[in-house]
Amino acid sequence: MKAAERSLLESPVLAPAPTPFSDTEIARVRSEFPILKERPHGKPLVFLDSAASSQKPIQVIDAMDDYYRRYHANIHRGVYHISELASEAYEEARAKIGRFIGARDAHECIFVRNATEGLNLVAYSWGRHHIQRGDVIVLTEMEHHSNLVPWQILAQEREAELRFVPVTPDGLLDLGGLDDILDSAKLFAFTAVSNTLGTVNPVKHLSARAHAAGAIAVVDGCQAVPRMPVDVADWNCDFMAFSAHKMLGPTGVGMLWGRKELLDAMPPFLSGGGMIKVVNLTSSTYASVPARFEAGTPAIAEAVGFSAAVDYLAALGMERIHQSESRLATIALRRLAEQSNITVYGPPMEQRTGVISLTVGDIHAHDLASILDSEGVCVRAGHHCNQPLMEKLGVPATARASFYVYNTVEEIEVFIAALDKAKRIFKIA
Amino acid sequence: MKAAERSLLESPVLAPAPTPFSDTEIARVRSEFPILKERPHGKPLVFLDSAASSQKPIQVIDAMDDYYRRYHANIHRGVYHISELASEAYEEARAKIGRFIGARDAHECIFVRNATEGLNLVAYSWGRHHIQRGDVIVLTEMEHHSNLVPWQILAQEREAELRFVPVTPDGLLDLGGLDDILDSAKLFAFTAVSNTLGTVNPVKHLSARAHAAGAIAVVDGCQAVPRMPVDVADWNCDFMAFSAHKMLGPTGVGMLWGRKELLDAMPPFLSGGGMIKVVNLTSSTYASVPARFEAGTPAIAEAVGFSAAVDYLAALGMERIHQSESRLATIALRRLAEQSNITVYGPPMEQRTGVISLTVGDIHAHDLASILDSEGVCVRAGHHCNQPLMEKLGVPATARASFYVYNTVEEIEVFIAALDKAKRIFKIA
């Protein structure tokens, strides 16, 4: 594979305890991300918004380029050579991405557009099938809108009850009353990592508690899969959704993993070409999973790019990625604590990952982000699709910096200097 | 724009009556499709499967490459420079693709993964909202599974009635009893062009008849939009879905166009980030269209590629594309008629476009396609997601050749010679 050949980082990690990347390694990684050569407003690009969407290495861009140049064709329906190559690449991507998250069977892995679609698929197909009037659905107060609104709509439709695991002031799940909350619940949906606070939730524990209460466990893996080793078998959850674009992959593709027994028993969601077995004019039978849930021509090039992204991450090593991000976050939190007039939200370092939400004096997050942008620093500003959580934290908006494989300690200093500029402009000491 | 600069075909078409492309023009077009240099099994690639998915010009590949290399970021939520560039490109794509199909308002244009998702969106959001027990949904016997199964499922759920406009033995819609069939119908969904027979349906007329009966008109534009001028305002239909990958664009993106008044009144379908206005823990309000129907991070790079594809097609001129394809189809039909033991399905040339289904003696379509493949000729074999139509035609499967902007008269001869080889191998005179 061209993508694999290009990776300069393929040597196996032999160190017993994973170490953060060395400066040389990060420099190498950076050289593989073309966008990092951009200079917005004449400044070097300091990209601290990977939690919204990560940048892409050349290996991923090339894999898709190569696909379109050499073997694009609709899949599974053509017997000719390039169609076979495309089908093979698509199914290999499925199997590889599945292995990456610990799926035991490629049939459990459904390609979707993004995590949002994956969660909706569960809400429509599993949800409409199982949730009846009066049933209980449990969420947490820190869910992204994509793991909240689909359940609201389901609950409204079915007159089901929504319950929420509260969030403590420092941004942790308050698990004190969990068993009461889970009592007689049918489904517990929660994020593995908060996209606003960086909180790392105890997924294995939460899944076990869900099961003990007779509920299935639906995990929003959007922020976890890109930044730490994930093993759905070990977590013992029932569904997990995640997006390629947050983990070095392309836009337009994501995956829903689900337990085979559950998927097998679920009715179709989107229907049409590709998900049927026998079609008559007024009724049809459906293909087995995963095809049953992939109606229409899929995102083939995107699956190929997704696969290359997983190759890239696996070559770096997820444990090391996690270590490196933690190191950057630790340094950033320390440096931020040294500054005046800065409020950082979320839990202490041991319970979080490299996503940092903050406010500076009375500067609104939007103004802050604009000023940071003028220094080439990209951070997100707003509610981060977490309106209820912001309400709870009592802030209308925060600025959020997030780190990923290509970020450096030097960039933290540029970030801090840009925060100083904002304070200067807003005349804050 | 880089893509536009590269196009060698930008000079305006001044000829009063559109003419097919000259050999020089086709040669130029071919030079812009990298895949045409491939040699499967050592033979030149003769790609006759564009009705399943077209190939991509370098302009489209480059536009996406450029996006990932220079300005990828999540859209609409970032105030920093590259996020603004990405948002702008995404919304410009929407507006441009909308104009390409005659949409009067970019708000009417919803990005979806593919036409299949677009049709499901209508079936779920408009359908679940309007179709009640006993209501009538009208389809035709030539619908692709993607414009059939979603309505079957809706009809089953709502105990609605499905009715079908029959297909004549030569593959035309039998419009004799149309008004009876449409009587008291709420929705009439039909394809503009048959993907198996190439039949071109009278969309404007069908929409008018639907409206006269009080039904909305849902058009499957998958095969029409790539190959002829389409104007939804002139057609006066209510919804139209189509896929980028069949019209030189990338996989993973398509569009649903809908009449503003209808869209405005429709409830959300997929929900989550990006489609909300105000989110509380147990209920939410939703954004206006089109955002209301685009939950989660969209296929941004794909929208950029889709836009470049539309630039490419517009520069060639849809009328000329149509003429060129008709010319190839006319020649192919004539040459096929000269051969022995070949059955061609579908209407006469005046009522069809460049999609030709055929069988050869007792050779099964799969075997035929395998043998053609050995000569580098790519055709589709099977039921083409048209099982009920195949049943009606009385064939288990056909081989289908389809032409597009890069095909030549010489390729028709390679195709004919490959059919001869198949007959030789199967010992058919």
Added chain:
Amino acid sequence: MKDIAGMDELYRDFILDHYRNPRNAGTLEHPDASFEDVNPLCGDKIRMDVSVRDGAVADVRFRGRGCAISQASASLLTEDIKGKSLAEVERLNADDVVANLGINISPARLKCALLGLKVLKHALALEYQPTEEEKAYPDGQPS
């Protein structure tokens, strides 16, 4: 791309002053017209209360939360319109808002700047003319 202002230029003293000390802040007890809206992009919120006498704006108050651009623009707008006829208010558009700020801003921030004007026009049931940007880029993904 329009020229995007330097940050010092954008956040000049008078803007910060309008942000921190908004003019006409608060509500009216018996407004003739009132409306509140949010910019879902960022959660910026503005409410406008207007009293109308003889076809002109007699008084106006606003309350909001959000970025300096949205709050200062709203504050400047309230100063601008007092005593103006509804016909004059109807004619106000994006250019006037930008003129008040005295500087060109990027499309994303323009949305912030225009929130006050939108809310005002909606309150008075006047027609709001979308900018070219807004026409080209519909609401998009607000969160």
Added chain:
Amino acid sequence: MKDIAGMDELYRDFILDHYRNPRNAGTLEHPDASFEDVNPLCGDKIRMDVSVRDGAVADVRFRGRGCAISQASASLLTEDIKGKSLAEVERLNADDVVANLGINISPARLKCALLGLKVLKHALALEYQPTEEEKAYPDGQPS
């Protein structure tokens, strides 16, 4: 990629003969086991009727429609199994089918070739061992 056969080699006389004159064509009146399935990829269809005596295949008939590869493979298979014990039938796998055809085929066509064996095993409720390809590439998009 495995080596893909030349077409003349793939469609040798005996394959075409089995396609056009399938052995053991038809149905059994009182089969001990019977099953029908389709390959949704192409609509290929095969039904197998088996009669079993003393733990061995006493008789078998098949009926189907589809490509030369699927029909010839099924025909060859019926010849192969007559008199074989169920344990022996259980052990049959993709390699045996390919051996019958006498040639390597591409993954897409392998699905055609294996339909008969799948249906047979299903009829006899024997375990079907998916090939490496089938494991790596699940059903996928059948239409």
